[in-house]
Amino acid sequence: MSKHEFQTEVNQLLHLMIHSLYSNKEIFLRELVSNASDALDKLEFLKLTDEKYKDLDLPSKIVISYDKEKKTLQVSDTGIGMNDEEMVENLGTIAKSGTKHFIESLTGDAKKDSHLIGQFGVGFYSSFMVAKKVEVLSRKPLEEKAWRWVSEGDGEYEIEEAKKDGYGTQITLYLRDDAEEFASEWRIKSIVEKYSNHIPFPIYLVNEKGEEEQINKASALWRISKSELKEEDYKEFYKQISHDSEDPLLWIHTRAEGTLEYYTLFYIPKKAPIDLFRVDYQPGVKLYVKRVFITDEERELLPTYLRFVRGIIDAEDLPLNVSREILQENIILSKIKKSSVKKILSELKKLLEKDREAYEGFFKEMGKALKEGIYSDFENRDKLLDLMLFKSSKRDGYVTLKEYKEAMKEGQEKIYYIMGEDENLLRHSPLLEKFKAEDIEVLLFDDEVDAIVMPTVTEYEGTPLQNISSVEEEGEVEKELNEKFAGIVSAMKAELGESVKDIRLTKRLKDSPAVIVFDKNDPDIAMQQILRQMGQEVPSPKPILEINPDHEIFEKLLKKDDEQTTRDIAHVVLDEAKMAAGVEVDDIADFNRRLNRLIARAI
Ligand code: ADP
Ligand code: MG
Secondary structure, three states: EEEOOOOOHHHHHHHHHHOOOOOOHHHEEEEEEEEHHHHHHHHHHHHHHHHHHHHOOOOOOEEEEOOOOEEEEEEEOOOOOOOHHHHHHHHHHHOOOHHHHHHHHHHHHHHHHHHHHHOOOOOHHHHOEEEEEEEEEEEOOOOEEEEEEOOOOEEEEEEEEEOOOOOEEEEEEEEEEHHHHHHHHHHHHHHHHHOOOOOOOEEEEOOOOOOOOEEOOOOOHHHHOOOOOOOOHHHHHHHHHHHOOOOOEEEEEEEEEOOOOOEEEEEOOOOOOOOOOOOOOOOOOEEEEEEEEEEEEHHHHHHHOOOOOOOEEEEOOOOOOOOOOHHHHHHHHHHHHHHHHHHHHHHHHEEEEEOOHHHHHHHHHHHHHHHHHHHHHHHHHHHHOOOOOOEEEEEEEEHHHHHHOOOOOOOOOOOEEEOOOOOOHOOOOOHHHHHHHOOOEEEEEOOOOHHHHHHOOOEEEOOOEEOOHOOOOOOOOOOOHHHHHHHHHHHHHHHHHHHOOEEEOOOOOOOOOOOEEEOOOOOOEEEEEEHHHHOOOOOOOOEEEEEOOHHHHHHHHHOOOOOHHHHHHHHHHHHHHHHHOOOOOOOHHHHHHHHHHHHHHOO
C-alpha cells in the first residue's frame, strides 16, 4: 500500500467542493457517467484499431447500483481502466487547463462559485460533494493486476494492489449523511435521464429485484432523425456535452448524404464560454467517426472565430485511425468544415432577421470573436460583415451595415466611422460635430478588435468605409481664411514647437475650438492602444492640431494682439483637444495654471 498527497490545486478544489458548493450536487453522477463513457470510448477505439484488443469480449456498458442500508452508490464500466501510475496522474492532480481555469475564476463568494461549477467539467473530484469516502477499483484490459485507490478527500489518498473480475473501473461512493437521497432508484433514474440520456452506451441500474434495467436511450442523438427528437432532447444533450447549466440559444442539426456522408449537431450557447479569449481555450466540437469518439482536442474542426460553438461532427468516410497530423489536412474534414461554417453563418443571419433581441444578446457575448473572422476568413467576409452590429452616433442600440446604408442621406457616398476605446469619448468627439449638424450617421468602433479588423474593410456592398479622423475628409480651407489666421497659426507653432507635427485650419469643426488628428503614416489612437496592449513599445506620434477658424476664441484672438494670451490659448486648446481624444495631457499643472490665468483675465 502506498500513501500519496493530492496536488495543492486538488486540495483547493476539494475544499471548495465539500464546503462551499452545496447547490446542484447531483452533477457528480453526470461526471462519473461521463468519465465511464470516455473510458468506454477509448477502449472501443482500440478494439477497432489495434489487433491486440480485437478479442476483448465484455459488452461496453455502464452499471449503477446502490445500497440503501450501507449508504453506498457504485458506478462501474467495462472501459480502458487505470493502473497505479495512471491513478496517481489522473486522480491526484489536475492536468486539464479547464479545471485550472475553474479554480482561477472562483470568486470566493460561495453563491457565485456554486453557479460557476455548472460551467465546468469539474469531473471526478465532484464525487466528494456527496461522498465521505471514495474507492476506485480498476483493471486495464489485457492486464492481470488490479488497483484500488481510496480517499476521504482530506489531503491524501492510498493506492494498493487488488483483485477484480473483468477489466474496467468500479467507483464506490460512501455517501455523506446529507446525501443519502442519492441511494434511491427514482433519484438515480431521473438524474441519468436528465444528463446522460444520449451518451452512446447503455446505462443499467440494478433495481430492487437485483435486475439490471437499462435507464438511458443510449443512442447517439446526432444520428437520430430530427422528426423523432423533441426540444428537450436537444437541450439535455447540450447540457451534457457543454456542462452549461443554461439552455442553448440555438442548435443546427444536419445530416449530409450523397458523395460525402456525415452528421453534425452544433449549438450556440447563450453565454460566452469563460475561456473564449484565452489562448489555451478548450475547443467545443468533438469529432466522431462512424459513431466512435476520436477527439475533443482538435481546434481546427471549425475556424477559431467560431470557437464558442459546441457540438459534434460525425463523419462516415474517415478512417478510424486518423492521426492528428492527418486531421489537419484531411480533404473530407475540410469539406465538412466549409459547409458547417456556411450553415452556422446562415443560421445566425436568420436569427438576426427573425429575432433581433436574441441576436443582440448573442452578439454582445460572441461578437468580438466573430469579428476576427473578418480578417481571417476572406471567403466568408461578406457574410460576416452582414452579421456585424455597430454602435452609432445617431442611435442608442445597434445598427447593421445594411441598415446604415438604407438610412444614408441623399448624396452621402460613404459609410463613416470613428474609432477609439471609449464609447463616451467617441460620442462627444469634436470630429462628430459637423456630421451631427448635417444629420449624417457615424458608426462608433469601440471594440478592441475593431482597430485591427475594421481598417481591412474598405467597402461594404460597393460603398466605401471612411474613418472620419483621417485627413482626406477635410474640405479645402479658403485661401483668404488661411491668410487671415496666418499670424496666429505661426505664433502657435512657435509656442508649441516640437509637441505638434503641424497646426492648420480645419472646416470639420463646429462647436469645438480644435481637434487633434494623426498623420496618415502614423498609427491613430485606436491603433496605438492596440499595439500597447500587445506589449509593443509605441512611441507616441505627434498629433496634428487642427483649429476651427469660426470659433470665437480665434475670432477674438485676431482682434487682441496679446502675446501671453496667445501662448496660453495655444497650450490650453491643444490639451483640451487631447483630452477629448482620450490622449493623456503632458503637464496637468501647467494646463491648470494657464487656464486659470485666462479665466482671471477674462473676468
Ligand atoms: P476529465 O474527465 O475532464 O479528464 P475528470 O476529473 O473527470 O476529468 O477525470 C480525470 C481523469 O481520470 C480522466 O481524464 C481519466 O483519465 C481518469 N478517469 C476517471 N474516471 C475513469 C474511469 N471510469 N475509467 C478510466 N479512467 C478514468
Ligand atoms: Mg470527466
